[in-house]
Amino acid sequence: MPPTDASPAATRTALDVQDLSAWFGAQPAVRGVSVGFREREVAAIIGPSGCGKSTLLRCLNRMHETVPTARVEGRVLLFGTDVYADGISPIALRRHVGMVFQRPSPFPTMSIRDNVAAGLRVRGGGAPSRAETDRIVERALRRSALWDEVKDRLKASAIGLSGGQQQRLCIARALATEPAVLLLDEPTASLDPISTQKVEDLLYELRSEVTVVIVTHNMQQAARVSSSTAFMLAGELVEMAPTARLFTAPADARTEAYITGRFG
Numbered sequence: 001m002p003p004t005d006a007s008p009a010a011t012r013t014a015l016d017v018q019d020l021s022a023w024f025g026a027q028p029a030v031r032g033v034s035v036g037f038r039e040r041e042v043a044a045i046i047g048p049s050g051c052g053k054s055t056l057l058r059c060l061n062r063m064h065e066t067v068p069t070a071r072v073e074g075r076v077l078l079f080g081t082d083v084y085a086d087g088i089s090p091i092a093l094r095r096h097v098g099m100v101f102q103r104p105s106p107f108p109t110m111s112i113r114d115n116v117a118a119g120l121r122v123r124g125g126g127a128p129s130r131a132e133t134d135r136i137v138e139r140a141l142r143r144s145a146l147w148d149e150v151k152d153r154l155k156a157s158a159i160g161l162s163g164g165q166q167q168r169l170c171i172a173r174a175l176a177t178e179p180a181v182l183l184l185d186e187p188t189a190s191l192d193p194i195s196t197q198k199v200e201d202l203l204y205e206l207r208s209e210v211t212v213v214i215v216t217h218n219m220q221q222a223a224r225v226s227s228s229t230a231f232m233l234a235g236e237l238v239e240m241a242p243t244a245r246l247f248t249a250p251a252d253a254r255t256e257a258y259i260t261g262r263f264g
Contacts, residue, residue: 012079014039014211015060015097020074022055022064029055031235037181042203042212044222044243047232048264053215056232057183059098060213062090079180095119098174102186104166106158106173113154115169116140119177122163136176143209144172145202148196164180164195168202175210182206184214188221200225221261231255 015037022030030052031056045053056062059072062083076083083093098119106115116137121127129138137154140148146168150161158169167187174182184203188196203212203225216222220257222229223243230240231250239252250256 012039013037013077013234014079014200015213016075016077016080017056017060018075018077020056020059020072020076021053022059023070024067024071029235030059033232033237035230035237035240037211037213038228039180039211040207040209041228042207042214042226043240044224044226044229045213045215045232046217046219046258048258049217051232052235053232054185056180057185057213057215058099060181060183061094061099063094063099065090095177096179097183098177098179099183100167100170100174100185100187102189104170104190106161106166106169107148108157108159110158111155112150112158112161112169113137115158116176118173126205137172140172140176143175143206144168145198145205146172162195164191164198166200167191167195171199171202175206179210181211181213184212186215186217196221198206219247231258233258 013036017033017035020030020033021028033056045056047053055064060076064070064072072084078096080086080095083097107118110118117133120133120136138147143151146165149165158166161169171182188199191199200221203214206212207227214225226243228240229246230244230248231238233254238254239246239250241251247257247259250259
């Protein structure tokens, strides 16, 4: 599914969402969204609570369908491959499109090392050797800016880490499978300002390696970390534009009303 050529990143779309709608039972959550997320860029999705932004994010790696009453129509193309096509394994897909949730979710019975390595057990080609696993874990922890803080206690429980460290550990766990896309759903909502800054700095660094799509309620955060921003309202995509333009000269009056605080 990920790309195999070395063509310029700026010209390609990593995820192409086409007329996507999603429901929980009879209740629509996302309505006819079409949007593209470009390779190796950070894109933010903003909007008021209940607008469908988290549901849209979960549809991108088929997490939405883990809810028994949920269903989806439309297409999501990962480098041209429809992730909802027959024969596409959701588990295999999630190795290429990783996800980090609002609250840090390390596995409580596992060590720091084993948390990072957890996703390697289901990757194609079987589990790596212990030595290879150690190399992958170190690389993932370095990429998540956590290695220097935990390298001397890899066998310790992940629960002993601070909230911000736990969230970066979850990012390392997602990065260990070398995903092409990383989805983050309000990743700093439960963190203190210092931890939030560390995660934001990390996202800024990752943009050169992976496509990042972040849902955030914090418009200042979107402005800080993203190169493009999508605004959603009542399950619909109102507009998507380069972040600076969306915040200074939005094309839609509803976007302007939201970012100037008239609602939401």
